[in-house]
Amino acid sequence: MNIKNITEIQDQALQEVEAASDADALEAVRIRYLGRKGLLPDLMKQLKDVEPAQRPEAGKRLNELKNAFQERFEARKTELEKAPSPADKTTFDVTLPGSWRGLGKKHPITQLMERAIEIFHSLGFTVADGPDIETAFHNFDALNHPPGHPARDETDTFYLSDGDLLRTHTSPVQVRYMLAHKPPVRIIAPGRCYRRDTPDATHSANFHQIEGLYVDRQVSLADLKGDLTHFAHEAMGPKTKVRFRPHFFPFTEPSVEVDFSCHVCAGDGCRVCKQSGWIEIAGAGIVDPNVFEAVGYDTREVTGYAFGMGLERMAMVLFGITDIRHLYENDLRYLGQF
Numbered sequence: 001m002n003i004k005n006i007t008e009i010q011d012q013a014l015q016e017v018e019a020a021s022d023a024d025a026l027e028a029v030r031i032r033y034l035g036r037k038g039l040l041p042d043l044m045k046q047l048k049d050v051e052p053a054q055r056p057e058a059g060k061r062l063n064e065l066k067n068a069f070q071e072r073f074e075a076r077k078t079e080l081e082k083a084p085s086p087a088d089k090t091t092f093d094v095t096l097p098g099s100w101r102g103l104g105k106k107h108p109i110t111q112l113m114e115r116a117i118e119i120f121h122s123l124g125f126t127v128a129d130g131p132d133i134e135t136a137f138h139n140f141d142a143l144n145h146p147p148g149h150p151a152r153d154e155t156d157t158f159y160l161s162d163g164d165l166l167r168t169h170t171s172p173v174q175v176r177y178m179l180a181h182k183p184p185v186r187i188i189a190p191g192r193c194y195r196r197d198t199p200d201a202t203h204s205a206n207f208h209q210i211e212g213l214y215v216d217r218q219v220s221l222a223d224l225k226g227d228l229t230h231f232a233h234e235a236m237g238p239k240t241k242v243r244f245r246p247h248f249f250p251f252t253e254p255s256v257e258v259d260f261s262c263h264v265c266a267g268d269g270c271r272v273c274k275q276s277g278w279i280e281i282a283g284a285g286i287v288d289p290n291v292f293e294a295v296g297y298d299t300r301e302v303t304g305y306a307f308g309m310g311l312e313r314m315a316m317v318l319f320g321i322t323d324i325r326h327l328y329e330n331d332l333r334y335l336g337q338f
């Protein structure tokens with residue numbers, strides 16, 4: 001080590017401090033020179049090997065190096081702290097077009113559900129809901145399903161290990177609501193349902209229904225027909241025809257199935273309605289007295305109608321969707337059309 005050496009090292013060190021472009025780089029320079037294993041402590045150790053005549057001068061120069069370094073280091077540090085971050089420095093051309101990320105859309109089922117809620121709201125219905133995981137009591141027993149009823153079968157219903165199940169329809173919400181509220185009742189209950197169906201163009205193991213329940217003095221089948229016909233006209237268009245066919249459900253007597261004329265072909269027959277001109281939309285009927293007894297309503301005081309409509313069917317006809325699976329494949333290019 002000699003004096004000339006120290007001067008060179010100092011020049012180099014100060015240059016590096018100046019070149020450090022951020023706090024991390026600057027700290028790395030400091031460690032390289034002043035750190036415990038850095039260059040300067042190392043030079044200090046070598047002082048004892050310097051010729052005695054030159055030692056005081058070398059020691060003085062080393063101290064100067066250290067001070068100069070520290071001074072420049074602090075100055076650079078303050079400078080970097082004040083400097084704008086690289087992001088602030090970027091200038092951009094305000095006349096360039098922005099990047100368009102596209103607007104989100106509601107899923108067709110959500111659109112239809114919201115519209116249905118709106119229509120029934122105008123008829124005085126409020127929205128009720130219940131859990132997707134149901135007890136057999138709410139899903140079957142209270143709805144007058146006898147013990148051996150085929151709908152209870154494991155081949156049709158998803159059971160959980162504790163005996164509860166994924167609701168197979170929205171009808172258990174009727175039971176829950178009536179157990180908690182006295183009549184009169186006027187509710188709809190939209191929601192998800194689950195059945196062990198093999199998926200194909202018109203079946204999905206997971207689908208949506210809207211349940212309706214109207215209980216008061218002297219509610220009749222005429223009220224049901226009037227309200228569902230009004231709904232069909234509002235939801236599907238004023239030309240929609242509505243047809244009621246006798247049917248059977250354990251929880252209604254009499255029971256009907258409700259068909260809407262096909263929206264796609266206006267009743268002429270097409271692929272969507274399988275050439276019949278009609279689409280089966282809902283099951284409905286007059287609430288069976290056994291259901292009222294299960295929830296503690298007085299069957300001499302009140303009567304009621306109930307219905308359960310399939311939302312997927314309606315969405316398919318309304319939007320011209322030919323395969324129910326398209327609704328659940330989450331292809332945004334497809335779903336974005338509606």
Ligand code: DAH
Pocket residue numbers: 168169170171211212249251252282283284285286305306307308309
């Ligand atoms: N829960 C029935 C189903 O999923 C539909 C239904 C029929 C609901 C008659 C009702 C009703 O409320 O009264 O097939």
